[in-house]
Amino acid sequence: MELKILNACLIITKRTTVRQKAEGTSERNVSHQVKYRNALASQLSKLHSLSYKDAIINMPETQVTTMRNGLRVASEDSGSLTSTIGVWIDAGSRYETEKTNGVAHFLEHMAFKGTGRRSQLDLELEVENMGAHLNAYTSREQTVYYAKCFTKDAERAVDILSDILLNSTYGPQEIERERGVILREMQEVEQNMQEVVFDYLHSTAFQGTSLARTILGPTENIKSIKRDDLISYVREHYLAPRMVLASAGGVSHEQLCSLAEKYMSKLPTTVPGQFPSLGGCRFTGSEMIYREDSMPFCYAALAVEAVGWDNPDNIPLMIANTLIGQWDRTFGAGVNAPSRLANVVGWGDGCQSFQAFNTCYKDTGLWGVYIVADDVAISEVISHVQSEWKYICREITDEEVERGKNLLRTNMLLLLDGSTPVCEDIGRQILCYGRRMPIHELDARIDVTFIFVISVANSKNYANFSGSERRRLTKSLHALHIRSRYCCCWRWQNGSNGSISIDARSDDVVAILT
Incomplete structure (x- = not known):
């Protein structure tokens, strides 16, 4: 006999210990067992299931x-x-x-x-x-x-x-x-x-x-x-x-x-002289190119200046980062991936992989995409990335934003699976925020409005990608390429300010600073 106590209910089930003969088991008994198991499963699901909101509120403090x-x-x-x-x-x-x-x-x-x-x-x-x-x-x-x-x-x-x-x-x-x-x-x-x-x-x-x-x-x-x-x-x-x-x-x-x-009471509390301070940080929109002919692919990072840990714009940027997502040519989704950028680059053979990132520090950050592509395809892939950024600023739908929110929630909760990642999250947040943000508060911050995501994206100038606006882009856009057997040439017109033309050949290292 097996006893199971569920709340105030005592359920007794029989466990078969010998093989039953087929001719001795009636259809009625089999039907009764199936109904009983279904009823038991229904009771268990009601007793042990919690809604998502209840679960995050009841997490340990x-x-x-x-x-x-x-x-x-x-x-x-x-x-x-x-x-x-x-x-x-x-x-x-x-x-x-x-x-x-x-x-x-x-x-x-x-x-x-x-x-x-x-x-x-x-x-x-x-x-x-x-x-x-x-x-x-x-x-x-x-x-x-x-x-x-x-x-x-x-x-x-x-x-x-x-x-x-x-x-x-x-x-x-x-x-x-x-x-x-x-x-x-x-x-x-x-x-x-x-x-x-x-x-x-x-x-x-x-x-x-x-x-x-x-x-x-x-x-x-x-x-x-x-x-x-x-x-x-x-x-x-x-x-x-x-x-x-x-x-x-x-x-x-x-x-x-x-x-x-x-x-740990003997840990020092002060240091002789000036207390160590965090130096200021300055972002410089620039481009750096390093050529190495022995490399099979071009490895690139395209990024703009983001915000620090405690900036309220950080959550919308994380949602936008989730919408771009990541992709690898070995993925089985092909052109049916949930990421729009993956669907675009998946049609061609030039891009090997990409991964969106949002790197935060105390007072600044970097938000962008890491790319691995063939040398002849890198410009096209970067153009697709810029188009995706522009899409997020101007055309993204409520359904896509909601999908990004849900995926961000899932990713963040999966990262807290186990004592080590939870401990890391506690230590990092205490240093960055001065407190540990409860999961339900973080969930409420993720549940931002559609307009807030758009306003944050536009405030960072993520949409300035073409024509006379190219020069404005370079003030907030940073690109790094490691190219293989690739002759680079950039040229753009900037109205009355004239044009800028830069050629990178052989082993030249070129930095565009604006």
């Missing part, structure tokens, strides 16, 4: 507490057996100088190479014996150290993270060993064309500012970074008010605050 030293503690308790606990630091390559570019990423590599309390071997053995996973990464604005572990081992995870932040030794031998590792990593990154294109995109779109620098730093800096540079960067940027201790999983907020007080 994110609690935030600021400790006495300025450290912010944020957690979401879902009651699970595993948890992700990490420290998000408001420090990345954007806070570096030309001389120190690469130090933040170098520190990430040195994090697990030993502390005053644990050697590298002791640290690795402790993490492995816990069955945990310890990792770190660096971006242009943030540095992150986090651990995935059983909820019962939360205290040991916080202890290890605090030990790394407060007591790392940065031994000379480890520094030299990691120097070689980073140089090899740079060689691998140079083989990833998308990484290369986006580094070039930042270097020319934000030229002369801190966002133009790469995360890994130049080779010369990697070869010359010393222990004093690492210690100086930690003292200047690893401050409690610039950190967030975040957790997602089964750790309660009270427990996390208690662990923060026990292990």
